[in-house]
Amino acid sequence: MAVGGCFCGNVRVEYSGQPIKAALCHCIDCRKLTGTLFTYSFIVKNTDLKVTGSPKEVPKTADSGNYIKNYFCPDCGTPLYGMRVNSDGAAADGVTVLRAGIFDDLEVLNEHKAELEIYVDGRVNWLTAVEGADECVGMPPPSS
Numbered sequence: 001m002a003v004g005g006c007f008c009g010n011v012r013v014e015y016s017g018q019p020i021k022a023a024l025c026h027c028i029d030c031r032k033l034t035g036t037l038f039t040y041s042f043i044v045k046n047t048d049l050k051v052t053g054s055p056k057e058v059p060k061t062a063d064s065g066n067y068i069k070n071y072f073c074p075d076c077g078t079p080l081y082g083m084r085v086n087s088d089g090a091a092a093d094g095v096t097v098l099r100a101g102i103f104d105d106l107e108v109l110n111e112h113k114a115e116l117e118i119y120v121d122g123r124v125n126w127l128t129a130v131e132g133a134d135e136c137v138g139m140p141p142p143s144s
């Protein structure tokens, strides 16, 4: 079980089990939604996730053409998680992309080195790649 939450503490997030994947994304949407250079996220099954509080939902059509929704603390603005949705707004895949920096215990992050970097074409040129991680220009193919 890993527990985390937003900057002000009004939203708490926890998951059981293990993340399916830990990944970095360097796309422009990820820069904007976090205000920093890339996102570090855990892909988790929706059934493993528990959220306490009332995150604000922000829908958008992503750069890739996918419909996405991102969730933020309504009080302090911390980005919490996002997911791909269908055109009717329903969750598209049974997984949530959790912004992993929100976890309280650094050990959770140490244990989950990023295995994948996507949109590496958007990585700033002075940042080095994560050693041993797979890389994709743009989105990974649907199977991965």
Ligand SMILES: [Zn+2]
Binding pocket: 006, 007, 008, 009, 010, 011, 073, 074, 075, 076, 077, 078
């Ligand atoms: Zn907050």
Ligand SMILES: [Zn+2]
Binding pocket: 025, 026, 027, 028, 029, 030, 031, 039, 119
């Ligand atoms: Zn991204």
